Amino acid sequence: MNFQKEKELVRRCYAAADSADPSDIGTILAEFVSPDWQWRGFHPFNELTGPQDVADQFWAPLRHSLTRMQRRMDVFMAGLNETDGFESTWVVSMGHLMGLFDTPWLGIAPTGKMAFLRYCEFNRVADGKIVETAMYFDIPHLMMQAGLNPFPPQTAAHLVQPGPMTHDGLLFEAQPxxxxxxxxxxxxxxxxxxxxxxxxxxxxxxxxxxxxxxxxxxxxxxxxxxxxxxxxxxxxxxxxxxxxxxxxxxxxxxxxxxxxxxxxxxxxxxxxxxxxxxxxxxxxxxxxxxxxxxxxxxxxxxxxxxxxxxxxxxxxxxxxxxxxxxxxxxxxx
The missing domain is CATH 3.10.450.50 (Nuclear Transport Factor 2; Chain: A,)
Structure with missing residues (x-):
């Protein structure tokens, strides 16, 4: 399998939803995801169901906060899931959601400056729809960009993280x-x-x-x-x-x-x-x-x-x- 149809579906979903008005995201997502879409996100979002719920709870508030948002992908790939005996197909993207932090999000005060939300998303695709998603994102890093220090000094260093050193992580084409x-x-x-x-x-x-x-x-x-x-x-x-x-x-x-x-x-x-x-x-x-x-x-x-x-x-x-x-x-x- 080369997963090109599944990759194209996810890329079209990103292009449509990322450019939509925040009030229209639920309608846009409904074109690409199943009605009972299972979405898992980090606290405080946890588990949501269906395109409108995900749009209302997560995407619309985030897009209102990070205005002029860009999706800056560093890794994009697809494959069969080993944990279910290689039955299901998943498309994965990783990078940053970048925008101007103009209004509060989750009680975090805005800066009016560029802000980066690290993210990684696993999407299960079946019958031409995204049916399950795990969307993980680094909220404490956004806090730090807003001048907050949610934790004691860390043992290692933290930056706006670059993508792969080899700059070859966007696997839009089929791989061996x-x-x-x-x-x-x-x-x-x-x-x-x-x-x-x-x-x-x-x-x-x-x-x-x-x-x-x-x-x-x-x-x-x-x-x-x-x-x-x-x-x-x-x-x-x-x-x-x-x-x-x-x-x-x-x-x-x-x-x-x-x-x-x-x-x-x-x-x-x-x-x-x-x-x-x-x-x-x-x-x-x-x-x-x-x-x-x-x-x-x-x-x-x-x-x-x-x-x-x-x-x-x-x-x-x-x-x-x-x-x-x-x-x-x-x-x-």
């Missing part, structure tokens, strides 16, 4: 099947090593089995990005593993690859109990849910870049901390 198979195998090898953090090797040796030494891990705001295996181990993976226990098994709803790119998402991916220290927060006896999207670029036999979207607002809400409510009561710096 064997390259996607190699990428999916590399992702699965990494997941197999990850397991429940009990492979038994020193962390850097474990990572070196499936990652190139000059890997880049583009983490979400609050954690940040880090470069090379050594710094990734010190600045995220090591501290993260040390701060959690009772990690559940991985539960992906979709895992796919095309060409040198691939990724997955879960709802949630896994649960774990926070023993204290992660992002400067106290411990909790309540298991927290990690809703995650990971997008990968493979170079050779190993993974080279990884873009991560974690619903930290939802995770911390399960731990009794409402970041959105707290930030609305903090003056902007």
């Amino acid at each position: 099947v064997e390259e996607g198979d190699k990428t999916l195998a590399s992702i699965n090898a990494m997941i197999g090593d990850l397991g429940t953090w009990q492979l038994g090797l020193p962390l850097e040796e474990e990572l070196a089995r499936t990652w190139n030494d000059d890997m880049i891990w583009w983490g979400p705001a609050g954690i940040g990005a880090t470069y090379t295996i050594e710094r990734y181990a010190k600045q995220h993976s090591g501290p993260f593993r040390a701060a959690f226990t009772d990690r559940s098994k991985t539960n992906h709803l979709c895992r796919m690859a095309e060409g040198h790119y691939g990724g997955f998402f879960g709802w949630p991916n896994f649960t774990a109990r926070h023993t204290g220290g992660f992002m400067g927060m106290p411990a909790s006896d309540t298991p927290g849910e990690m809703r995650v999207i990971d997008i990968y670029r493979r170079d050779g036999e190993k993974l080279a870049e990884n873009w991560i979207f974690i619903d930290l607002l939802h995770f911390w809400k399960t731990q009794g901390v409402d970041i959105l409510d707290r930030m609305q009561r903090v003056p902007r710096t």
Whole structure:
């Protein structure tokens, strides 16, 4: 399969909805999605159903806030879903939604300046319609652009994240099947090593089995990005593993690859109990849910870049901390 029809459907949907007046987005979406479209988004949106509900709750308010919005894609791909036996077809895009932050959104005060909302979207296509979507976006990064600091200082760096170093992530044309198979195998090898953090090797040796030494891990705001295996181990993976226990098994709803790119998402991916220290927060006896999207670029036999979207607002809400409510009561710096 080359997935060209599915890719074209999603691209036409983007072109029509992104250029529509906010009041018309629901009608536009109805041309491309099923009436019972299942949409999953980060907190506070969570699960929505049908084009009008998604338009009213998410797209119209966002478009009113980020005026003159542009979709700036860095990765676009499609593939069959390994988790259902390669039965369903998914089209994935990743990048930024950029606009002028002119009116409040989610209680975040506008700046009147350019703002970037990191996003990644998985769309399941069946019978010529988008029937299911996971739309993940980095709200804390938007907060930071508005002068708010929702979390204590992060262990790594966070920027407006670039796309792939190779500038070849927009797979509008069909890709060799064997390259996607190699990428999916590399992702699965990494997941197999990850397991429940009990492979038994020193962390850097474990990572070196499936990652190139000059890997880049583009983490979400609050954690940040880090470069090379050594710094990734010190600045995220090591501290993260040390701060959690009772990690559940991985539960992906979709895992796919095309060409040198691939990724997955879960709802949630896994649960774990926070023993204290992660992002400067106290411990909790309540298991927290990690809703995650990971997008990968493979170079050779190993993974080279990884873009991560974690619903930290939802995770911390399960731990009794409402970041959105707290930030609305903090003056902007």
